[in-house]
Structure formats: C-alpha cells, structure tokens
Amino acid sequence: MSICDLDVMRRMIRLCDDGWQQGWHERNGGNLTYRMTEEEVAEARPYFDAQPRPWVNMGVTGKNLAGAYFIATGSGKYFRNVMPDPEDSLCIVEINGAGDSYRIVWGLVNGGRPTSEFPSHFMNHSVRCEATGGACRVIYHAHPANLIAMTYVLPLTDRDFTRELWRSATECPVVFPGGVGVVGWMVPGGAQIALATCEKMKEFDAAVWAHHGLFVSGPDFDTAFGLMHTIEKSAEIWVKAHSVGMPIRQTIEDADLIAIAEEFGVSLRRDFLGDA
Numbered sequence: 001m002s003i004c005d006l007d008v009m010r011r012m013i014r015l016c017d018d019g020w021q022q023g024w025h026e027r028n029g030g031n032l033t034y035r036m037t038e039e040e041v042a043e044a045r046p047y048f049d050a051q052p053r054p055w056v057n058m059g060v061t062g063k064n065l066a067g068a069y070f071i072a073t074g075s076g077k078y079f080r081n082v083m084p085d086p087e088d089s090l091c092i093v094e095i096n097g098a099g100d101s102y103r104i105v106w107g108l109v110n111g112g113r114p115t116s117e118f119p120s121h122f123m124n125h126s127v128r129c130e131a132t133g134g135a136c137r138v139i140y141h142a143h144p145a146n147l148i149a150m151t152y153v154l155p156l157t158d159r160d161f162t163r164e165l166w167r168s169a170t171e172c173p174v175v176f177p178g179g180v181g182v183v184g185w186m187v188p189g190g191a192q193i194a195l196a197t198c199e200k201m202k203e204f205d206a207a208v209w210a211h212h213g214l215f216v217s218g219p220d221f222d223t224a225f226g227l228m229h230t231i232e233k234s235a236e237i238w239v240k241a242h243s244v245g246m247p248i249r250q251t252i253e254d255a256d257l258i259a260i261a262e263e264f265g266v267s268l269r270r271d272f273l274g275d276a
C-alpha cells in the first residue's frame with residue numbers, strides 16, 4: 001500500500017493521464033489542483049513527510065481556505081509523467097492559518113514547487129468554494145486546441161463564446177447552463193490573470209483564456225474533466241463546421257435552447273439568449 005493507492009490519488013492521477021491522452025498537455029502545459037476532504041487528509045497523513053518543507057508566502061490570501069490541504073501538479077512537470085511517476089510530479093500542500101502561505105507535506109520527491117499557477121488556482125478555489133457553498137474542490141487548466149483556435153476568430157465576449165458553444169452540441173446547454181466566461185490575452189502565471197479569472201469564476205464555472213486555454217472548476221474530478229471535455233468537443237465541432245468551406249445552413253436556435261433547458265430542468269442565462 002502506498003499513498004498513490006488511495007482513491008483520491010488514483011482519481012487525481014487518472015485525470016492527469018486522461019488529459020494527456022486527449023492531447024491537451026503538450027510539454028509542461030496545464031495544471032490541476034484538488035482541495036482534499038478531512039477524511040482524505042486523515043487517510044493520506046500517515047504518508048506525509050516526517051518534516052514538512054518551509055512555508056512559502058503566496059502573495060494572495062484566501063481566508064476561507066485556512067488549514068486546507070491541496071493535491072497539486074508540480075511547476076514544470078509534465079502531465080505525461082504523472083501516471084508513471086506520481087511522486088515526482090505531484091505534491092500535497094498544507095495552507096497556513098492565515099490563508100496566505102503553503103508548505104509541501106508530501107511529493108515532488110526530486111524537488112520543485114506546486115504549479116506556477118498555484119496562486120491563481122488558490123484564489124479561484126477561494127471564489128468557487130464561496131460561490132458553491134463549499135462544493136467546489138477541483139480547479140483544472142488545460143490547452144485544448146479547438147477552443148484556443150476559436151479565440152482567434154470570435155469576439156472575446158462571454159456571450160459570443162457561450163452562444164457558439166451552446167449551439168455546437170445539443171448537450172452543451174445542459175452541461176454548462178450558466179455559460180462560460182472569457183478572459184482576454186494576458187501573461188500567464190501572474191496576479192493579473194489570477195484576478196481577471198476570479199472575476200469570471202464568481203459567475204461561471206469555466207473561463208476561456210484567449211490564445212491560451214481553458215480554466216474549469218467542479219465538485220469532483222469527473223465533473224471538472226467532463227466540463228473541459230464537453231467544451232472542447234463542442235469547440236471541435238464548431239471549428240469543423242466552419243472549416244468545411246460551406247456556409248452554415250442551420251443551427252440550434254434560441255427556441256431550441258429554451259426547449260432543451262425546459263426538458264432538462266436547467267436555467268440558461270437569459271441575457272445570452274435572444275438579440276444582444
């Protein structure tokens with residue numbers, strides 16, 4: 001028995017491998033963090049290092065995450081290597097009582113630190129945790145190519161992306177009835193993109209990063225991966241339909257979207273329906 005046999009670790013590792021298999025994680029692209037339950041921390045604690053590594057200030061504060069534990073991918077680590085070598089690629093970090101620093105308690109056995117986007121993930125966990133009454137546990141960032149391609153040709157608005165994605169596959173309005181937010185191009189890894197993403201994540205559970213990728217959140221690994229997968233699948237259909245060289249002849253109309261929402265008992269963002 002090793003820590004990697006724990007159910008929570010197996011799910012974390014599986015998502016990393018699934019994302020790699022999808023082609024969303026070239027080189028060290030993408031990052032994943034998971035906020036552990038108390039039971040999961042108790043199960044993992046026997047495997048923690050005898051001596052935790054030093055506290056590192058994050059430059060951001062999340063009061064509601066004081067004392068939380070996260071499993072995180074490592075900075076510069078490759079999703080491709082997570083399944084064969086999780087101890088080298090992943091870590092568990094503990095957040096201090098002030099909610100402004102972390103320390104590594106397990107993993108990254110060959111050195112390193114959590115993902116370069118950790119402050120961004122941490123702030124988004126704080127926002128999503130608040131917005132969902134504690135339900136949100138996963139923040140996942142990937143580089144899905146079709147969605148990125150859309151950011152070169154569509155206006156970078158929440159409404160434009162949401163409408164095009166909803167209309168590109170019938171399941172979309174059911175899977176993300178709240179729509180998606182869009183963040184304009186920014187330097188990755190910094191405070192500015194973290195803040196801009198947080199603003200979107202107060203309203204949406206997914207945020208498109210122009211010319212870069214997608215940020216999603218969810219209560220568990222399956223839901224977060226499923227959201228990434230559904231959005232990218234829809235983007236792929238959109239790109240294909242717009243690439244075959246024939247005009248778009250028909251689509252899912254607003255009345256159809258409303259009918260889907262009624263049938264499945266979800267409420268679509270009304271300001272994304274009808275004429276702008």
Ligand code: 2HA
Nearest residue numbers: 028029030031117188
């Ligand atoms: O981890 O994807 O946005 C590498 C990245 C940064």
Ligand code: ZN
Nearest residue numbers: 029030212213
């Ligand atoms: Zn990225």
